[in-house]
Each structure stands twice: as structure tokens, then as C-alpha cells.
Amino acid sequence: MPIGTQRSDVTESSLPPREPATDESAAGPGSDQPALPEGHPADTAEPTLDAGAESAAVADAAVADPAAVAAASTRLPPVPVVPAPRDRTVIATVVAFVVACVLVVAGYVALNGAVFRSTASARTYDATKMNVPRGVGRIDRDSLVAQATGNDVLIVAVATDFRARDLATIAWDVTGLPDGADARLLFNSDYTPRRVHNRPLVVENGKLRPIALTDDREWLGRITGLAIAVRGSGSAAIRVRGVVAKPLSLGQLLADRSGEWFRNEPWTGTSINGVTGGATTQDLPLPIPLMIAALIAFALVVLVRRLLPTRFLRGVPSIAALVFVMAWLLLDARWTANLARQAYATIERYGGKDADERARAAEDGELVAFLDKAKALLPDGPQRIVVLAQAHYFRGRAGWHLLPHRVAWEPVRDIAPEPGMLKPGDYVLVWRRPGAQYDASKGSVRFDNGVEIPATALLVERGSALFAVH
Amino acid sequence: MSITLLVLALLAPLLAGASLLAACGTGEGTDRGPGMLPWTLGAGFVAGVLVLTSIMRIDAWIGVPFGIASIGGPVLALTAIFAWMAKRRGVAPARAWAASLRTLAGQDLAKPARLAWLALVAWIAVRLALLLAEVALRPLYAWDAWSVWATKAKVFYAMRTVVPFADLAGWTSATTPVWFDAAPLQSRMLPLLQAWIATAIGAWDDASVALPWWLFLVALILVVYGEIRRRGAPPLHALVAAWLAGSLPLLGMQVALAGYADLPLAAAFTLGALAGVRAVRTRVPADIVAAGAALASLALMKSSGWAWIVVALPGLVAVALPRRWHRRIGVLLVVAAIAVVGIAARFPNLAFGPVSFDYAPVWETLASDGVLLANWHLLAFGIIGTILLRRRRLVDAEMAPLTLILAAGSIWIAALAAFPALRLWGADFLGLNRAILVLAPFAIAWMAVAILDAPAEAVESVEAPADAAPAQGATIAPSPEPTPESA
Numbered sequence: 001m002p003i004g005t006q007r008s009d010v011t012e013s014s015l016p017p018r019e020p021a022t023d024e025s026a027a028g029p030g031s032d033q034p035a036l037p038e039g040h041p042a043d044t045a046e047p048t049l050d051a052g053a054e055s056a057a058v059a060d061a062a063v064a065d066p067a068a069v070a071a072a073s074t075r076l077p078p079v080p081v082v083p084a085p086r087d088r089t090v091i092a093t094v095v096a097f098v099v100a101c102v103l104v105v106a107g108y109v110a111l112n113g114a115v116f117r118s119t120a121s122a123r124t125y126d127a128t129k130m131n132v133p134r135g136v137g138r139i140d141r142d143s144l145v146a147q148a149t150g151n152d153v154l155i156v157a158v159a160t161d162f163r164a165r166d167l168a169t170i171a172w173d174v175t176g177l178p179d180g181a182d183a184r185l186l187f188n189s190d191y192t193p194r195r196v197h198n199r200p201l202v203v204e205n206g207k208l209r210p211i212a213l214t215d216d217r218e219w220l221g222r223i224t225g226l227a228i229a230v231r232g233s234g235s236a237a238i239r240v241r242g243v244v245a246k247p248l249s250l251g252q253l254l255a256d257r258s259g260e261w262f263r264n265e266p267w268t269g270t271s272i273n274g275v276t277g278g279a280t281t282q283d284l285p286l287p288i289p290l291m292i293a294a295l296i297a298f299a300l301v302v303l304v305r306r307l308l309p310t311r312f313l314r315g316v317p318s319i320a321a322l323v324f325v326m327a328w329l330l331l332d333a334r335w336t337a338n339l340a341r342q343a344y345a346t347i348e349r350y351g352g353k354d355a356d357e358r359a360r361a362a363e364d365g366e367l368v369a370f371l372d373k374a375k376a377l378l379p380d381g382p383q384r385i386v387v388l389a390q391a392h393y394f395r396g397r398a399g400w401h402l403l404p405h406r407v408a409w410e411p412v413r414d415i416a417p418e419p420g421m422l423k424p425g426d427y428v429l430v431w432r433r434p435g436a437q438y439d440a441s442k443g444s445v446r447f448d449n450g451v452e453i454p455a456t457a458l459l460v461e462r463g464s465a466l467f468a469v470h
Numbered sequence: 471m472s473i474t475l476l477v478l479a480l481l482a483p484l485l486a487g488a489s490l491l492a493a494c495g496t497g498e499g500t501d502r503g504p505g506m507l508p509w510t511l512g513a514g515f516v517a518g519v520l521v522l523t524s525i526m527r528i529d530a531w532i533g534v535p536f537g538i539a540s541i542g543g544p545v546l547a548l549t550a551i552f553a554w555m556a557k558r559r560g561v562a563p564a565r566a567w568a569a570s571l572r573t574l575a576g577q578d579l580a581k582p583a584r585l586a587w588l589a590l591v592a593w594i595a596v597r598l599a600l601l602l603a604e605v606a607l608r609p610l611y612a613w614d615a616w617s618v619w620a621t622k623a624k625v626f627y628a629m630r631t632v633v634p635f636a637d638l639a640g641w642t643s644a645t646t647p648v649w650f651d652a653a654p655l656q657s658r659m660l661p662l663l664q665a666w667i668a669t670a671i672g673a674w675d676d677a678s679v680a681l682p683w684w685l686f687l688v689a690l691i692l693v694v695y696g697e698i699r700r701r702g703a704p705p706l707h708a709l710v711a712a713w714l715a716g717s718l719p720l721l722g723m724q725v726a727l728a729g730y731a732d733l734p735l736a737a738a739f740t741l742g743a744l745a746g747v748r749a750v751r752t753r754v755p756a757d758i759v760a761a762g763a764a765l766a767s768l769a770l771m772k773s774s775g776w777a778w779i780v781v782a783l784p785g786l787v788a789v790a791l792p793r794r795w796h797r798r799i800g801v802l803l804v805v806a807a808i809a810v811v812g813i814a815a816r817f818p819n820l821a822f823g824p825v826s827f828d829y830a831p832v833w834e835t836l837a838s839d840g841v842l843l844a845n846w847h848l849l850a851f852g853i854i855g856t857i858l859l860r861r862r863r864l865v866d867a868e869m870a871p872l873t874l875i876l877a878a879g880s881i882w883i884a885a886l887a888a889f890p891a892l893r894l895w896g897a898d899f900l901g902l903n904r905a906i907l908v909l910a911p912f913a914i915a916w917m918a919v920a921i922l923d924a925p926a927e928a929v930e931s932v933e934a935p936a937d938a939a940p941a942q943g944a945t946i947a948p949s950p951e952p953t954p955e956s957a
Contacts, residue, residue, distance in 0.1 A: 090582075272612040272727050273901035275719040277844025285842040291851050317859045317921050324852055325710060331847045332717045336597060339722065343600045350607040355675040362609050382629075382647065396652065400616040404628035408641045408650045411617075421642050 087313040093301050093322040100296035104289045109250050113214040118249035120166035125158045125226070126242040133157055133227075140239075147237045148230070155186070156240050157227035164189060164219045167245035169252070171210035172228055176238045177203045182231040185211055191221030198229065204281045210256070214248050261286045265338050266345065277334065286331060294327040364397045367431060370459075371401045374429060374466040377458045382406045386422060388447075389431040390414050398431055416447035422469050428455065432463040443470075472671045475538075476678055479670030480685060482545050483663070484511065487518025487763070489552035494755035495561040505708060507566040509696020510756070513741050515689040517763035519682070519734075520770070521548065523662040527632070535630035536669050573705055583706050590709050594716060598688065604726040605684045609676035614652070615729020616676075621651035623664035624674055632658060659770040660731055683728035690737040690911055691716040697744045698918050701868075711918030715740075715911040720845045720903055731772040732904045738767040738775075740911045743782045747871045750789045778908055781882050785875035796870040800877065807881045814889060826891040832902070836887045839903050849910055852917050860920045872916050879909040 109116060127144040130137075135154035137146035148154035170185060177183060183201040197218045202209040208228070213219040226243055246252050260279040265271075277286060301319045305312040312319075350358045359368045378385075387398045387409040395409040416435065422428065428445065430436050435448030438457050445467050446452040455467040491510045525544045526536065534540045556563075572578065576587040610616045626632055635654035636644060664679040671678055695712035699705065715721075724733040742764030749757035765782065768775040788799050813820065814827040821827070840850045853876075857864065864873045886892055886905050893905075 267611065267723075267727060269613060271723055272614075272730060272904075274839060274903050275723055275844045277719075285844075287841065287844070287848055287851075291848060294848075294851075320855055320859055321921055324848065324855065325714075328714065328717075328847050328852075331844065332593075335717070335719045335722070335844060335847075336593075336600070339597070339600045339604075339726070342726070343603045346604050346607050350609075350677075355609075355673070355677070358607070358609050358677065362611075382625075382649075396613075396617045399650075400610075400621065400624075403621060403624045404649075406641070406647060406649050408638055410638065411652050418642075 085310050085313070088308075088311040089301070089305075089314040089319060090322065092304060092312070093297065093319055094326070096297040096300040096304075097293060097323055097326045100293040100300065101289075103296055104293045105250070105254070108284070108289065109253060112212060112248060112253060114248040114250060114253055116250045118166070118247035118252070120163070120247045122244055122246040122252065123160070123162050123167060124242055124244045125160060127240055130156055130158045130240060130242075134229075142241060144240045145237050146240060147235065148233050151234075154230045154233055154238070155227050157186070157225060158243060160223050160226050160245065162223055162245055164191075164213070164221060164223050166247055167223075168214040168216075168219060168248045169210055169212050169246040169256075170226065171244045171246060171256075172201070172208045173241040173243065174208045174228065174238055175206055175241075176236060177206045177208065177230065178233055178236045179203070179206075181233045183208055184229045186225075186227040186229055187219075187223055188225050189218075189221040189223050192218065193224070201228065207281050209281065210246075210283070212248055257282075257284055260284075261334060262337065264341050266342060275335070277331075278338075286334060290327040290330055294323040297323045297326075359401070364394070364401075367394060367397055368401055370431070370461060370464055371398060371429075373461075374459055375402065375405075377466060378405065378427065383427055384408075384423070384425070385427040385429055386417050387429050387431070388414075388416065388433050388436065390433050394431050398429060402429070416449040416451060417453075418449075419451050422453055424470050426469040427458075428465075428467040428469065430463075430465045430467070434463065436465065436467075438465065438467070472673070475671045476667070476681070478542075479667050480681055482542060482549075482666075482670075483518030483522045483682075484515045484685070485518070486514075486521045486545050486549045486552070487516065488514030489549045489556060490514065490517055490521065491756045491760055492556035492561050492563065493552040493559070494759050495556055495559050503700060504705075505696040505699020507563070507570045507696075508692040509700060512689040512692030512694075512696060512737075513745065513756075513760040513764070515685055516693075516734075516738055516741050516767060517760055519659070519663055520763045520767050521545065522666060523659050523770075526662045526666060527658075530632035533631075536626065536665065537630065538670055541666055541669060576705075579706065587706050587709060590706075590713050594691065594709075594713055597717060597722065598684070601687065601722055601725045602684055605680050605728050606677055608680075608726070610680060610729050612727040612729055615680075615727070617652040618656055619660055619729050619731065620664055620676070620679060621649075622656075622658060622661035623668065623679060625649050626658075626661060626665040627668040627674055630669075632662070655773065657731070657770055657772055657775070659767065660734060680728035683725050683733055686734045686737045687716060687721065687725045690721075690733075690740060693737065693741050693744070694911060694915050694918075697915055698922075700748075701919055701922065703918065703922050707918065707922070711914060714847075714918070715914040718846055718849070718907075718910055718914075720907055721911065724907065730904070731775075732907045734771050735768060735775055735778065736908045736911050738764040738771060739778045739782070739908050740915060742768060742779075743785060743872070743875050743912050744915055746782060746786050747789050747875075750786055777882065778879075781878045781909075782875055784878045785871035785873075788874050789871040793867055793870070796865065796867075796874065799874055803874065803877055803881060807885070810885060811888070821891075827889050828891050829888060830890050831888045832890060833887060836883075836902055839901075840906070845903055846906070846910055849913060853913055856917045856920050863920055869916075869920055872919060876909070876913055876916050879912070883909065 127139060127142060130144050132144070132146050133155045134152060135146055135148045135156075137144050137156065139145075144156065146154055146156050170187075172185075181203055183203050184198045185201050186196050186198050188196050195218075199211060199213070199216070201211055223245070226245070228240075230238065246256070260282045261277070263279040265276055265278060276282075298320055301312075301323070302316060305316075305319070349361055353361060359365070362368070383405050385402055385405050385407045387395050387402070387407055389395045389398060389409075392409075392411060392414070395414075396411070399407040399409040414433070417428070428436075437446045438444075438455070438460070439446070440457070443454055443456060444452050445455040445457075453469055455469050457465055458468055459466040488510050491514050522541070522545055525548075526541055529536060529540050574591065576584040576591075579587055610620055622635060625635075634646075634648045635651055636648040637654050638650060640654070641648055641650040663682050667679045667681065668674045691712045694715040695708045698708035698711045703711075721733060721736065724730055742761050745757045746761035746765060748754065749761045765779055768778045784799050784803055788796050791799075810827075814829050817827070818829065819826070839845055863869055883902065883905055887902055893902075
């Protein structure tokens with residue numbers, strides 16, 4: 001049941017399979033023909049073909065011998081030309097999909113208890129307006145970096161003034177929350193001025209999920225203060241950029257969700273293993289509403305097809321394929337937009353540079369610059385080099401950049417060379433790692449595991465060095 | 471100059487492989503059938519990489535240093551010989567090219583279909599252009615790309631031969647030169663391909679050596695398009711399938727952050743499984759060679775790649791056996807899956823070296839990665855929908871082998887999810903997604919074939935004894951779903 005456009009000249013897909021055509025074009029103009037339901041009026045539209053087995057036989061002959069067609073045609077009684085009905089499957093499916101999307105949005109709004117229209121606008125309170133009643137905090141650029149003292153609870157608060165009924169969604173922009181932290185929203189209002197209410201918040205990937213308080217019986221009057229209380233954050237510092245009180249309306253919901261779906265997702269070290277599809281934390285991942293919309297659209301078209309069978313020349317699988325492709329197309333548009341943004345960033349960063357310049361422009365550019373100096377001091381030919389660095393990323397990257405030297409680095413642990421690992425003629429490259437003490441008077445380097453080897457420092461720079469073992 | 475050399479270096483495996491497959495042509499209509507040219511180019515690249523890296527292995531084995539002449543010379547000679555053989559057999563590429571270009575322009579389609587065709591071609595072109603910009607500019611970024619794969623390539627290029635790699639203990643105690651990286655025993659095929667690019671341009675460039683990954687994606691798109699066309703689908707249908715396969719986000723990510731073996735493995739598996747099934751059925755030489763090269767590449771591209779040959783086996787065996795065996799093989803697969811679960815339940819400490827059957831399922835991760843996140847768009851829903859809507863078609867004579875391969879692949883992925891320690895074999899320790907990646911393009915092709923009406927012989931074999939010949943001039947059976955009239 002191919003996905004294609006209906007044509008009324010030859011019903012090729014109703015023919016038996018034949019030897020492959022002699023080239024791409026030999027598939028002919030009819031090659032994009034959908035498979036029509038057997039016995040459908042369109043099957044009889046071609047004047048020289050009759051329905052059923054006879055038409056198949058004639059069509060088969062047409063493939064093998066055009067002359068046979070003429071002969072066969074002359075044997076057949078003339079059939080009046082009946083215009084094929086226009087196939088409405090594609091247009092109906094597109095319309096149904098749009099309608100289904102609208103229904104899904106409406107359903108989502110209803111499920112969230114939101115209104116379709118709100119006159120109130122969101123209120124944003126940034127980090128500069130916040131204070132830390134419990135714990136310690138400091139402003140760092142646009143964020144408040146706050147930390148609990150000891151095992152105490154951490155509270156970050158802000159004075160507010162808005163009508164609870166207008167703005168029922170509270171979204172804290174917080175990062176760095178440890179897994180298992182108990183986070184709560186605190187609020188007080190002029191309706192119950194002596195009470196501080198608290199509601200549990202969901203921590204996901206170190207961030208706080210927004211909370212909707214539409215149905216909360218205490219969310220009344222004017223909200224005069226908001227705060228978050230975090231217990232179990234230990235010594236971890238959390239970063240608070242602000243809090244937004246938003247109306248629970250159609251526009252706000254759509255803005256929030258589309259903001260999540262279309263948030264830039266730059267490549268990271270884990271991108272090779274998975275694609276999130278926008279923000280790392282999402283209320284409603286895009287594939288779900290699109291799939292629901294596709295199912296609704298499918299049901300709608302199949303229903304209409306039952307009522308108006310002559311208008312739909314394609315089968316149920318074709319309709320399913322069409323809605324599936326439309327939903328896929330929207331998802332792919334999102335992914336393509338993200339890819340375009342990333343490609344633009346890549347071109348900005350690396351465009352017009354040669355290989356060496358690109359290496360220096362990369363994330364480990366400083367390391368590359370140091371290694372260029374180190375490599376210039378090494379003899380020709382692959383040398384044995386042991387790389388030490390605190391982060392295994394830098395051990396590996398140094399090892400990579402030093403190739404084709406025979407470089408060794410510990411893939412998992414940051415440990416100093418074991419006794420016997422280094423031999424005269426070897427080199428040790430240290431990248432910003434404490435624990436290697438060079439004694440120029442003795443001509444030796446001592447590592448934090450107690451191993452001391454005779455060596456000469458060839459290059460020393462800000463916690464980094466290249467030693468030649470002798 | 472270096473750009474020219476780079477383009478020639480990239481074209482070398484493509485031309486060698488495509489001419490090899492063309493040389494397998496019989497000069498009959500099957501060589502010029504719909505979809506044959508794109509299929510030959512796509513499959514040719516996969517086969518050509520095997521040819522090229524085999525030549526490099528021979529060079530290293532007989533002690534000839536890597537160089538343009540020592541690698542490019544034999545590749546060029548083989549390409550010329552294959553092209554000459556193809557010409558002698560009457561394979562005329564000029565007509566096929568002209569016809570394919572006409573198809574590319576959508577000239578044979580009606581207006582609405584043509585618009586859709588051109589839009590889709592443009593969409594694919596934009597995707598490929600964006601990915602090309604990424605891969606051609608960004609230095610190797612992803613972890614294993616520079617700690618497992620290109621490490622070997624960089625050394626092979628510098629030393630102009632294949633040299634030994636060892637683990638840290640081996641490196642420390644070695645008395646002869648050995649090199650170290652994060653996976654010293656990993657396969658050499660892809661590093662050799664990267665070393666060839668560097669050898670051809672005369673310098674190591676992180677970005678240039680990653681360009682074959684972009685070509686693997688192009689090859690995959692061409693193979694899927696060609697396969698679906700060769701199975702009788704109209705051009706637009708085949709193009710949609712190719713677009714679906716080429717637009718899988720994680721597949722694109724593997725190109726953008728090139729350097730892992732999973733994308734080449736996916737291309738080889740898709741080609742090997744699809745061409746393999748047809749090769750067993752039709753004995754067409756080009757299919758046999760392409761399938762053989764692709765399946766061999768699976769084992770040579772990654773140390774765990776052999777698992778995917780095992781996954782393809784049920785389908786390849788099924789197509790060689792009478793139809794009654796299809797169900798038996800399916801039952802056998804289910805029994806094997808249950809046996810693994812049973813063994814794991816009875817012997818929780820069973821282990822083969824570091825590989826254990828420790829049951830620690832990650833179903834939630836599998837579901838989240840497969841459905842909620844953007845890795846595969848709607849692939850999971852598509853597979854479910856195909857099973858629901860085309861269940862009879864999925865077990866007919868044409869589809870059953872493909873369905874068995876998909877089932878075997880799904881069981882393998884489920885096993886990797888249930889017993890994460892098995893990933894030592896299946897995905898080299900790493901995420902499930904990269905194992906799914908190998909199967910995903912094949913699953914798209916499976917969906918695209920399933921939605922086509924069954925060819926007559928497939929339907930006949932359901933209704934008639936397996937050895938009965940298809941009736942001459944038999945018409946295609948109606949779709950399983952009721953037509954408006956019959957309903």
C-alpha cells in the first residue's frame with residue numbers, strides 16, 4: 001500500500017509482479033500508483049482494460065508485448081469512459097491531523113485545569129530580589145548561589161505580591177540540586193497571613209519541576225511571599241536564577257511546552273548515546289502528544305472513510321502511514337532546527353580554520369597549546385610517555401594529542417606511576433595535577449605515591465610539566 | 471590539491487565497491503531495474519570499504535608501507551578490472567544514470583507526488599548538508615572516537631603500517647614497541663579506513679578522517695531507497711522510507727559526532743540483512759557479494775559485531791527453507807529467549823569471564839529512550855502499528871524472513887536490557903541506544919516493505935503448498951483490510 005499520489009491512467013499495483021523494468025524510468029508514469037481496493041471504480045477507469053482476471057491478463061501482456069495490447073483491446077467490447085473519483089485520502093488525513101492536534105491541545109489544557117485565555121501576565125522575580133533566611137548565599141552573575149549550613153535546611157525566599165487566582169503555576173529556575181534532596185515550595189498569602197504553607201516539589205536532573213496550584217485550597221488571596229526549602233542538599237551549593245509565577249492558560253502552557261521542546265540542545269559528551277529532544281526535563285515529551293494526535297487523526301479518517309467509501313481510494317494501512325509520516329515530519333522539523341543551530345555554532349567556532357587552529361579552538365585548546373610546546377621538545381620517533389592528570393578526560397585527550405608517541409594513561413583512576421613502570425628514556429607529562437614534586441638539585445621527581453625517579457624537567461608551566469626520565 | 475585528494479580518497483572505496491557489484495551483473499534487466507543504481511552505490515560503499523581495508527591489511531602483512539600508491543594503486547586497478555568486467559557483461563551505467571537523474575528530478579511523477587518528492591529530496595539534502603558542515607569542521611569530539619578508534623588510525627597513518635596495541639600492563643612490560651589506547655583489542659577496519667584518508671591527503675586532520683561516517687549515512691539512505699524500490703515500491707514510497715531511515719536523530723548524531731563504529735555497523739547490518747535475504751532467495755550475484763561483504767564487515771568493524779550476524783541468521787536460514795519452517799524458527803527464537811531467562815533465573819551467578827547473566831533489567835530506560843526521548847522519533851509506535859495493521863503480511867513468504875530478523879534483533883536488545891552485563895558482547899559496555907541504532911534502519915525498511923502489498927508469489931505460497939509454482943498471471947491478493955466495497 002504505497003504512499004503516493006493516486007493516478008488514474010494505469011492501475012499498476014494491481015498487476016502481477018513482473019520482471020524489473022529496464023531502468024528507473026521504465027517504472028513509468030504509473031509507478032507512483034497506490035494500490036486501489038480491488039474492484040474499486042477506479043480499477044475500471046482505463047477504457048482498454050476490463051476488471052478482474054481479464055484485465056490482469058491484458059495488463060500482463062502490455063508489459064511483455066505492446067502489440068498484444070492492441071490486439072487484446074480490439075477483442076474487448078468498448079467500455080464507456082467513467083471518470084475516476086478524486087481520492088480525498090491525503091487531504092482528509094492532513095485536515096484530520098490538524099484537527100487532532102487542536103483536540104490534543106484542548107485536552108491538555110483541560111487536563112491541567114487551565115483556562116483558554118488569561119488577562120494576567122507572568123511575574124518574574126530574579127536572583128537579586130531573593131534572600132537566604134536559612135543557610136548562606138551570594139550573588140554570582142545572574143544567580144544566587146546558596147548552601148545549607150551543616151545539616152540544616154536551606155531556605156531561599158522572595159517577597160511577592162500577586163493574586164493567587166491569576167498566577168497559579170510556580171516555576172523555580174534552580175540547578176545543582178542533589179538526587180534525593182527534599183525540596184518544598186513555601187508560600188504565604190494575605191488570606192492566611194500567619195501561616196506558611198508548604199508543598200512538595202519534584203526534583204529531576206538537579207532541577208525543580210514547575211508546580212500548578214490551581215486546585216490548591218490554600219492558594220487564595222494575594223501571595224505575599226514565595227520560598228523554596230531544601231533538606232538533604234548537604235554541602236552542595238544550589239544555583240537559583242529566579243522564580244516565575246505564571247497564569248495557567250492555553251498560551252502559557254503552549255509557551256512552556258514549546259519552550260521545552262525547542263530549547264537548544266547542544267552536543268555534549270553524552271550526546272553520542274542519546275538525544276533528549278529539547279530541554280533535559282520536560283513536562284510532556286513531544287512524541288507523546290504527536291502520537292496521540294496521529295491516533296485521533298487515524299480514527300477520524302477511518303471513520304469518514306467508512307461513511308464515504310467512494311472518496312477514499314486508499315486502504316487503512318495507507319492512512320496509518322500518512323498520519324505516521326506527518327507526526328514524524330513534525331518531530332524531524334524540531335530535530336532539524338536543533339541541528340541547524342548546532343551547525344551554525346560549529347561553523348562559528350571552527351569555520352575557516354585549518355586543522356591546527358581547529359584543535360586549539362576546541363574544548364581542550366589550552367591543553368593542545370601546552371602539548372605543542374612539549375612535542376617540540378621530544379626527539380623524533382615515537383617515545384614512551386606516561387600522562388598524569390586529575391581528570392581522565394585530560395589524561396585521554398593528552399594521550400590522543402601526543403600520538404603517535406607511545407602514550408600510556410590510566411583510563412579510570414588518577415594514580416601516579418607504579419614502581420617499575422617508568423624506564424630511562426621515558427617521559428612523564430603532567431597536566432595541572434598536584435602531587436609531582438621536582439627537585440632540580442637532586443635531578444629527580446617524586447610522586448604522591450612515594451615513587452621517586454631520576455628525571456629532568458624539560459618544560460614547566462602552571463602545574464603542568466614534561467619530565468625526561470633518566 | 472588536498473581537497474581533490476580528499477574527495478578522491480573518499481570516492482575510492484565507493485568506486486571500487488560499486489564497480490565490484492556492477493561486475494557481478496548479468497547484463498540482463500535485473501541490473502538496470504528500478505532502484506538498482508542507488509542500491510549499487512550505497513551497497514558499493516560498504517563493500518568498497520571492505521575491499522580497501524583488506525588491501526591495507528595485505529600491505530601491512532607483506533610489509534609494504536602505507537602510501538597513496540600502495541593502497542590507491544591496487545584499489546584503482548581493481549576498480550578498473552571490475553569496470554571492464556561489468557562492461558563486458560553488458561552493464562551500461564550511462565542509461566541507468568540518466569534514468570536515475572530523471573527520477574531524482576521527479577519527472578515521472580504526477581504533480582502532487584512530484585511536489586512531495588522534491589520537498590522530501592530537498593529535506594534530505596538539507597539534513598545531509600547540515601551534517602556535512604558538522605562533520606567536516608568539528609575535530610573528533612565524542613569520547614570513544616579519540617580514545618578507542620582514531621587512536622589506532624593516527625598511529626597506523628604515522629607508522630605507515632598496522633602496529634600492535636596493548637593494555638596498560640602489556641604496554642608497561644613490552645620489550646618491542648606497542649601502543650596503548652582505551653580498547654586495544656578493538657577491530658582495525660574503521661581505523662584503517664581513517665588511516666587511508668590521512669594517507670591520501672598526506673596529513674592527519676581530525677575532521678577529514680571522520681568524513682566516511684557521512685558517506686556511511688548517505689550509503690544507508692541509498693541502500694534503503696534502492697532496496698524498497700527493488701521490492702516493487704513506487705519511487706515516493708521508497709524515498710519516504712529512505713528519509714525515515716536517514717532522519718533517525720541518533721543516527722544523525724553519530725554522523726555529527728563521527729568516529730564510533732555503530733553507524734557503519736548499522737549500514738552494514740541493514741545491507742547485509744536485506745540483501746542477504748534476497749541473495750538466498752534469488753541467487754543474484756550482486757546481492758550475494760553485497761550481503762557477503764556487509765556481513766563480513768559486521769564482524770570486522772567492531773569486536774561485538776558478530777552478534778549482529780547471529781541476529782541476521784534466523785531470517786537468512788528461513789528464506790532458504792520451505793515456508794513451513796518459518797513458524798518453527800519463530801518458535802525456536804521464542805524458546806531461546808525463554809531459555810535464556812530460565813537459565814538466568816536458575817543460575818543467577820552464571821558467568822563467562824566478565825560476561826554474566828546478572829538480571830538487572832533497565833526496562834524503564836529502554837522505554838524512556840525508545841518512546842519519550844527524541845532518539846528514534848516514532849519508530850516504536852511505527853513498529854507496533856505495523857504489527858497491528860499488517861500482521862498477515864508480516865508472516866507471508868516475502869516478509870517472514872525479515873520479520874524473523876527483526877524479532878531476533880528485538881530479543882537481543884531485550885536481553886541487553888535485562889542482563890546489562892551482556893553488553894560486553896552486545897554493545898561494548900555502552901548504552902542500549904547504540905545497540906538499537908544497528909537495528910533501527912532495518913526496522914524502517916521492514917515497515918516500508920510490510921506496508922507494500924505482497925507480491926503474488928508470497929500470497930500464493932501462503933495459500934498453496936510451499937513447493938507449488940505461482941500461477942501464471944496471478945493477480946495480487948487484496949489487502950488484508952476490508953475494502954470499501956467488501957466491507
